[in-house]
Amino acid sequence: MQRVEREIAKLIKEVDYDEVTHLFNKLTGGKRLRAKLILKIAPEHEKAPLLAAIVELIHAASLLHDDVIDEASTRRGVKSVNATDGSKIAIMLGDILYSKAFTALVEFDKEIAKAISSSVTSLSKGEMKDVKMAEEFNEDEDKYLDMLYLKTATLIEAAAYASALLANKDAQKHAIYGRNLGLSFQIIDDILDITSDAATLGKPSMNDFVEGKCTLPYIYLYKELEDKDKSRLKSSHAKSIDEDETLWIKIKMQEHGSIEKSFLLAKKLSSDAMDAVKGDEELTKILQTMIKRSY
Ligand code: FPP
Ligand code: MG
Numbered sequence: 001m002q003r004v005e006r007e008i009a010k011l012i013k014e015v016d017y018d019e020v021t022h023l024f025n026k027l028t029g030g031k032r033l034r035a036k037l038i039l040k041i042a043p044e045h046e047k048a049p050l051l052a053a054i055v056e057l058i059h060a061a062s063l064l065h066d067d068v069i070d071e072a073s074t075r076r077g078v079k080s081v082n083a084t085d086g087s088k089i090a091i092m093l094g095d096i097l098y099s100k101a102f103t104a105l106v107e108f109d110k111e112i113a114k115a116i117s118s119s120v121t122s123l124s125k126g127e128m129k130d131v132k133m134a135e136e137f138n139e140d141e142d143k144y145l146d147m148l149y150l151k152t153a154t155l156i157e158a159a160a161y162a163s164a165l166l167a168n169k170d171a172q173k174h175a176i177y178g179r180n181l182g183l184s185f186q187i188i189d190d191i192l193d194i195t196s197d198a199a200t201l202g203k204p205s206m207n208d209f210v211e212g213k214c215t216l217p218y219i220y221l222y223k224e225l226e227d228k229d230k231s232r233l234k235s236s237h238a239k240s241i242d243e244d245e246t247l248w249i250k251i252k253m254q255e256h257g258s259i260e261k262s263f264l265l266a267k268k269l270s271s272d273a274m275d276a277v278k279g280d281e282e283l284t285k286i287l288q289t290m291i292k293r294s295y
Helices: 004-017 018-026 032-043 048-069 081-085 087-107 110-133 143-167 171-197 215-225 227-236 243-255 258-276 281-292
Strands: none
Touching: 004 018, 004 048, 004 143, 004 215, 004 227, 018 081, 032 048, 032 171, 032 281, 048 081, 048 087, 048 110, 048 143, 048 171, 081 087, 081 215, 087 281, 110 143, 143 171, 143 215, 143 258, 171 215, 171 281, 215 227, 215 243, 227 243, 258 281
16 A cells, blocks of 8 residues: 555656645545555556556545535545635645546556546546435435446446456456445445444534435435325435434434345445455455444
8 A cells, every 4th residue: 555655646746736735645545445446456466556546536536526516624534625725726636636647547558547537427427416316305216326326336346347457357347346345335334424423424423414415224214204204304304403303313214224224235235246256355355344334
Protein backbone atom coordinates (compact mmCIF):
# COMPACT_ATOMS: atom_id res chain seq x y z
CA MET A 1 0.00 0.00 0.00
CA GLN A 2 2.97 2.32 0.53
CA ARG A 3 3.68 2.09 -3.19
CA VAL A 4 0.09 3.13 -3.89
CA GLU A 5 0.40 6.15 -1.59
CA ARG A 6 3.65 7.07 -3.37
CA GLU A 7 1.95 6.84 -6.78
CA ILE A 8 -0.92 9.00 -5.52
CA ALA A 9 1.52 11.61 -4.18
CA LYS A 10 3.41 11.58 -7.51
CA LEU A 11 0.23 12.17 -9.54
CA ILE A 12 -0.79 15.02 -7.25
CA LYS A 13 2.69 16.57 -7.48
CA GLU A 14 2.47 16.42 -11.28
CA VAL A 15 -0.61 18.65 -11.13
CA ASP A 16 1.91 21.29 -10.11
CA TYR A 17 -0.34 23.51 -8.02
CA ASP A 18 0.43 23.92 -4.30
CA GLU A 19 -3.19 24.68 -3.48
CA VAL A 20 -4.20 21.28 -4.87
CA THR A 21 -1.46 19.46 -2.93
CA HIS A 22 -2.52 21.26 0.23
CA LEU A 23 -6.23 20.48 -0.22
CA PHE A 24 -5.56 16.88 -1.20
CA ASN A 25 -3.35 16.31 1.86
CA LYS A 26 -6.21 17.44 4.09
CA LEU A 27 -8.47 14.66 2.78
CA THR A 28 -8.67 11.51 4.87
CA GLY A 29 -7.69 8.56 2.73
CA GLY A 30 -10.40 6.19 3.91
CA LYS A 31 -10.14 2.41 3.80
CA ARG A 32 -8.59 2.31 0.32
CA LEU A 33 -10.70 -0.79 -0.34
CA ARG A 34 -10.41 -0.45 -4.12
CA ALA A 35 -6.61 -0.12 -4.03
CA LYS A 36 -6.25 -3.10 -1.70
CA LEU A 37 -8.41 -5.17 -4.01
CA ILE A 38 -6.25 -4.31 -7.04
CA LEU A 39 -3.05 -5.22 -5.16
CA LYS A 40 -4.57 -8.51 -4.01
CA ILE A 41 -5.61 -9.42 -7.56
CA ALA A 42 -2.40 -8.31 -9.29
CA PRO A 43 0.25 -8.39 -6.53
CA GLU A 44 3.19 -9.06 -8.83
CA HIS A 45 2.43 -6.57 -11.56
CA GLU A 46 4.65 -3.48 -11.55
CA LYS A 47 1.82 -1.24 -12.74
CA ALA A 48 -0.71 -2.41 -10.14
CA PRO A 49 0.13 0.42 -7.68
CA LEU A 50 -0.43 3.01 -10.43
CA LEU A 51 -3.76 1.44 -11.38
CA ALA A 52 -4.71 1.45 -7.69
CA ALA A 53 -3.71 5.13 -7.38
CA ILE A 54 -5.84 6.01 -10.43
CA VAL A 55 -8.89 4.27 -9.02
CA GLU A 56 -8.44 5.92 -5.61
CA LEU A 57 -8.20 9.38 -7.24
CA ILE A 58 -11.42 8.73 -9.15
CA HIS A 59 -13.09 7.56 -5.95
CA ALA A 60 -11.87 10.63 -4.04
CA ALA A 61 -13.16 12.89 -6.84
CA SER A 62 -16.55 11.22 -6.78
CA LEU A 63 -16.83 11.76 -3.01
CA LEU A 64 -15.87 15.45 -3.33
CA HIS A 65 -18.66 15.93 -5.86
CA ASP A 66 -21.05 13.75 -3.88
CA ASP A 67 -20.59 15.92 -0.77
CA VAL A 68 -21.45 19.01 -2.80
CA ILE A 69 -24.53 17.26 -4.23
CA ASP A 70 -25.61 15.93 -0.81
CA GLU A 71 -24.66 19.21 0.88
CA ALA A 72 -22.75 17.11 3.39
CA SER A 73 -20.72 19.01 5.97
CA THR A 74 -18.63 16.03 7.09
CA ARG A 75 -16.77 13.20 5.40
CA ARG A 76 -15.22 10.34 7.38
CA GLY A 77 -15.66 12.28 10.59
CA VAL A 78 -13.91 15.47 9.47
CA LYS A 79 -15.26 18.59 7.76
CA SER A 80 -15.86 18.11 4.04
CA VAL A 81 -14.00 20.30 1.51
CA ASN A 82 -17.27 21.98 0.49
CA ALA A 83 -17.76 22.90 4.16
CA THR A 84 -14.25 24.29 4.71
CA ASP A 85 -13.42 25.78 1.30
CA GLY A 86 -16.76 26.02 -0.46
CA SER A 87 -18.50 24.05 -3.22
CA LYS A 88 -16.62 25.71 -6.08
CA ILE A 89 -13.27 24.52 -4.75
CA ALA A 90 -14.63 21.04 -3.96
CA ILE A 91 -15.94 20.66 -7.52
CA MET A 92 -12.73 21.91 -9.14
CA LEU A 93 -10.55 19.72 -6.92
CA GLY A 94 -12.71 16.75 -7.96
CA ASP A 95 -12.31 17.71 -11.62
CA ILE A 96 -8.54 17.93 -11.27
CA LEU A 97 -8.32 14.56 -9.51
CA TYR A 98 -10.37 12.60 -11.98
CA SER A 99 -8.93 14.23 -15.10
CA LYS A 100 -5.42 13.54 -13.76
CA ALA A 101 -6.46 9.93 -13.18
CA PHE A 102 -7.76 9.71 -16.76
CA THR A 103 -4.48 11.07 -18.13
CA ALA A 104 -2.55 8.40 -16.24
CA LEU A 105 -4.83 5.71 -17.71
CA VAL A 106 -3.05 6.06 -21.08
CA GLU A 107 -0.23 4.03 -19.49
CA PHE A 108 -2.49 0.97 -19.70
CA ASP A 109 -3.92 -1.26 -22.42
CA LYS A 110 -7.06 -0.06 -24.16
CA GLU A 111 -9.31 -2.64 -22.51
CA ILE A 112 -8.19 -1.62 -19.03
CA ALA A 113 -8.52 2.09 -19.81
CA LYS A 114 -11.98 1.52 -21.26
CA ALA A 115 -13.19 -0.53 -18.29
CA ILE A 116 -12.11 2.11 -15.77
CA SER A 117 -13.24 5.16 -17.74
CA SER A 118 -16.63 3.76 -18.69
CA SER A 119 -17.26 2.81 -15.06
CA VAL A 120 -17.07 6.55 -14.28
CA THR A 121 -19.94 7.16 -16.69
CA SER A 122 -21.92 4.49 -14.83
CA LEU A 123 -20.93 6.01 -11.51
CA SER A 124 -22.23 9.38 -12.63
CA LYS A 125 -25.45 7.85 -13.99
CA GLY A 126 -25.90 6.14 -10.63
CA GLU A 127 -25.42 9.39 -8.76
CA MET A 128 -27.96 11.13 -10.98
CA LYS A 129 -30.47 8.33 -10.41
CA ASP A 130 -29.80 8.58 -6.67
CA VAL A 131 -30.60 12.29 -6.72
CA LYS A 132 -33.75 11.78 -8.81
CA MET A 133 -34.94 8.90 -6.64
CA ALA A 134 -34.51 10.91 -3.44
CA GLU A 135 -37.11 13.38 -4.68
CA GLU A 136 -39.84 10.88 -3.92
CA PHE A 137 -40.36 7.94 -1.59
CA ASN A 138 -39.11 4.92 -3.53
CA GLU A 139 -40.53 1.50 -2.72
CA ASP A 140 -39.12 -0.33 -5.75
CA GLU A 141 -36.34 -2.72 -4.67
CA ASP A 142 -35.07 -3.44 -8.22
CA LYS A 143 -34.84 0.25 -9.04
CA TYR A 144 -32.90 0.79 -5.83
CA LEU A 145 -30.48 -2.07 -6.50
CA ASP A 146 -29.89 -0.88 -10.07
CA MET A 147 -28.97 2.59 -8.78
CA LEU A 148 -26.74 1.05 -6.11
CA TYR A 149 -24.97 -1.09 -8.68
CA LEU A 150 -24.21 1.95 -10.84
CA LYS A 151 -23.29 4.28 -8.02
CA THR A 152 -21.09 2.04 -5.89
CA ALA A 153 -20.43 -1.33 -7.48
CA THR A 154 -19.32 -0.36 -11.01
CA LEU A 155 -15.97 1.18 -10.00
CA ILE A 156 -15.15 -1.82 -7.78
CA GLU A 157 -16.25 -4.17 -10.57
CA ALA A 158 -14.02 -2.30 -13.06
CA ALA A 159 -11.09 -2.29 -10.61
CA ALA A 160 -11.37 -6.06 -10.17
CA TYR A 161 -11.81 -6.66 -13.90
CA ALA A 162 -8.88 -4.42 -14.89
CA SER A 163 -6.48 -5.84 -12.30
CA ALA A 164 -7.41 -9.39 -13.34
CA LEU A 165 -6.51 -8.42 -16.93
CA LEU A 166 -3.15 -7.10 -15.67
CA ALA A 167 -2.47 -10.34 -13.85
CA ASN A 168 -3.71 -12.61 -16.67
CA LYS A 169 -6.47 -13.95 -14.45
CA ASP A 170 -10.10 -14.65 -15.36
CA ALA A 171 -11.41 -11.07 -15.77
CA GLN A 172 -15.09 -12.01 -16.02
CA LYS A 173 -15.05 -13.97 -12.77
CA HIS A 174 -13.22 -11.18 -10.99
CA ALA A 175 -15.75 -8.68 -12.36
CA ILE A 176 -18.55 -10.77 -10.82
CA TYR A 177 -16.62 -10.81 -7.56
CA GLY A 178 -16.17 -7.01 -7.66
CA ARG A 179 -19.80 -6.33 -8.51
CA ASN A 180 -21.19 -8.48 -5.71
CA LEU A 181 -18.62 -7.20 -3.23
CA GLY A 182 -19.60 -3.62 -4.13
CA LEU A 183 -23.31 -4.26 -3.77
CA SER A 184 -22.90 -6.15 -0.52
CA PHE A 185 -20.61 -3.42 0.84
CA GLN A 186 -23.13 -0.68 0.08
CA ILE A 187 -26.06 -2.59 1.57
CA ILE A 188 -24.06 -3.04 4.78
CA ASP A 189 -23.29 0.68 4.70
CA ASP A 190 -27.02 1.36 4.42
CA ILE A 191 -27.69 -0.92 7.39
CA LEU A 192 -24.98 0.78 9.47
CA ASP A 193 -26.57 4.16 8.76
CA ILE A 194 -29.52 2.90 10.82
CA THR A 195 -27.87 0.70 13.44
CA SER A 196 -24.76 2.76 14.33
CA ASP A 197 -24.58 5.90 16.41
CA ALA A 198 -23.43 9.32 15.18
CA ALA A 199 -20.00 9.03 16.81
CA THR A 200 -19.22 5.81 14.94
CA LEU A 201 -20.61 7.07 11.64
CA GLY A 202 -19.01 10.50 11.69
CA LYS A 203 -22.43 11.85 10.62
CA PRO A 204 -25.92 11.76 12.17
CA SER A 205 -27.55 8.34 12.44
CA MET A 206 -30.42 7.60 9.97
CA ASN A 207 -29.15 10.39 7.78
CA ASP A 208 -29.93 8.51 4.55
CA PHE A 209 -33.70 8.74 5.08
CA VAL A 210 -33.42 12.40 6.07
CA GLU A 211 -31.56 12.98 2.77
CA GLY A 212 -34.47 11.29 0.98
CA LYS A 213 -32.68 7.99 0.38
CA CYS A 214 -35.00 5.02 0.81
CA THR A 215 -32.42 2.33 1.41
CA LEU A 216 -33.21 -1.37 1.50
CA PRO A 217 -34.34 -1.60 5.17
CA TYR A 218 -36.90 1.17 4.51
CA ILE A 219 -38.10 -0.52 1.31
CA TYR A 220 -38.52 -3.84 3.13
CA LEU A 221 -40.24 -2.15 6.07
CA TYR A 222 -42.67 -0.29 3.83
CA LYS A 223 -43.74 -3.55 2.17
CA GLU A 224 -44.73 -5.03 5.56
CA LEU A 225 -46.52 -2.06 7.11
CA GLU A 226 -50.27 -1.64 7.23
CA ASP A 227 -51.72 1.33 5.33
CA LYS A 228 -51.83 3.72 8.28
CA ASP A 229 -48.19 3.08 9.11
CA LYS A 230 -47.20 3.23 5.44
CA SER A 231 -48.47 6.83 5.38
CA ARG A 232 -46.66 7.61 8.62
CA LEU A 233 -43.34 6.34 7.22
CA LYS A 234 -43.86 8.24 3.96
CA SER A 235 -44.61 11.45 5.83
CA SER A 236 -41.22 11.25 7.61
CA HIS A 237 -39.35 10.87 4.35
CA ALA A 238 -36.76 13.50 3.34
CA LYS A 239 -37.08 15.70 6.41
CA SER A 240 -35.33 15.93 9.74
CA ILE A 241 -37.25 13.72 12.12
CA ASP A 242 -37.43 13.90 15.91
CA GLU A 243 -36.30 11.22 18.35
CA ASP A 244 -39.80 9.74 18.76
CA GLU A 245 -40.14 9.16 15.04
CA THR A 246 -36.63 7.71 14.80
CA LEU A 247 -37.47 5.32 17.59
CA TRP A 248 -40.79 4.37 15.96
CA ILE A 249 -39.03 3.51 12.69
CA LYS A 250 -36.40 1.46 14.52
CA ILE A 251 -39.04 -0.46 16.52
CA LYS A 252 -41.03 -1.19 13.38
CA MET A 253 -37.89 -2.37 11.61
CA GLN A 254 -37.21 -4.68 14.53
CA GLU A 255 -40.78 -6.00 14.49
CA HIS A 256 -40.62 -6.78 10.79
CA GLY A 257 -36.99 -7.93 10.59
CA SER A 258 -36.15 -5.30 7.95
CA ILE A 259 -32.49 -5.08 8.95
CA GLU A 260 -32.09 -8.87 9.04
CA LYS A 261 -33.70 -9.18 5.62
CA SER A 262 -31.31 -6.59 4.19
CA PHE A 263 -28.39 -8.32 5.86
CA LEU A 264 -29.45 -11.65 4.34
CA LEU A 265 -29.26 -10.13 0.87
CA ALA A 266 -25.81 -8.67 1.65
CA LYS A 267 -24.68 -12.12 2.78
CA LYS A 268 -26.12 -13.79 -0.31
CA LEU A 269 -24.27 -11.29 -2.55
CA SER A 270 -21.08 -11.91 -0.60
CA SER A 271 -21.38 -15.62 -1.05
CA ASP A 272 -21.98 -15.14 -4.80
CA ALA A 273 -18.78 -13.08 -4.83
CA MET A 274 -16.87 -15.85 -3.03
CA ASP A 275 -18.20 -18.48 -5.44
CA ALA A 276 -16.89 -16.47 -8.40
CA VAL A 277 -13.29 -16.64 -7.12
CA LYS A 278 -13.50 -19.97 -5.26
CA GLY A 279 -10.28 -20.90 -3.50
CA ASP A 280 -8.78 -17.41 -3.49
CA GLU A 281 -8.20 -16.99 0.23
CA GLU A 282 -7.14 -13.36 0.10
CA LEU A 283 -10.27 -12.26 -1.78
CA THR A 284 -12.46 -14.33 0.53
CA LYS A 285 -10.85 -12.65 3.54
CA ILE A 286 -11.78 -9.18 2.23
CA LEU A 287 -15.42 -10.25 2.14
CA GLN A 288 -15.37 -11.80 5.58
CA THR A 289 -13.89 -8.66 7.11
CA MET A 290 -16.54 -6.59 5.40
CA ILE A 291 -19.41 -8.74 6.66
CA LYS A 292 -17.99 -8.55 10.21
CA ARG A 293 -18.07 -4.73 9.99
CA SER A 294 -21.82 -4.89 10.36
CA TYR A 295 -21.89 -6.55 13.78
C1 FPP B 1 -21.51 8.22 -2.34
O1 FPP B 1 -22.85 7.95 -2.13
C2 FPP B 1 -21.29 8.51 -3.80
C3 FPP B 1 -20.69 7.70 -4.69
C4 FPP B 1 -20.15 6.40 -4.30
C5 FPP B 1 -20.54 8.06 -6.14
C6 FPP B 1 -20.61 9.53 -6.48
C7 FPP B 1 -20.45 9.76 -7.93
C8 FPP B 1 -20.43 10.98 -8.52
C9 FPP B 1 -20.58 12.24 -7.76
C10 FPP B 1 -20.24 11.05 -9.99
C11 FPP B 1 -19.08 11.92 -10.40
C12 FPP B 1 -17.84 11.14 -10.52
C13 FPP B 1 -16.57 11.70 -10.62
C14 FPP B 1 -15.41 10.82 -10.79
C15 FPP B 1 -16.32 13.15 -10.53
P1 FPP B 1 -23.62 8.28 -0.78
O2 FPP B 1 -23.97 9.71 -0.76
O3 FPP B 1 -24.72 7.30 -0.71
O4 FPP B 1 -22.57 7.88 0.33
P2 FPP B 1 -21.92 8.74 1.49
O5 FPP B 1 -22.74 8.47 2.68
O6 FPP B 1 -20.52 8.20 1.59
O7 FPP B 1 -21.94 10.18 1.09
MG1 MG C 1 -23.23 11.36 0.07
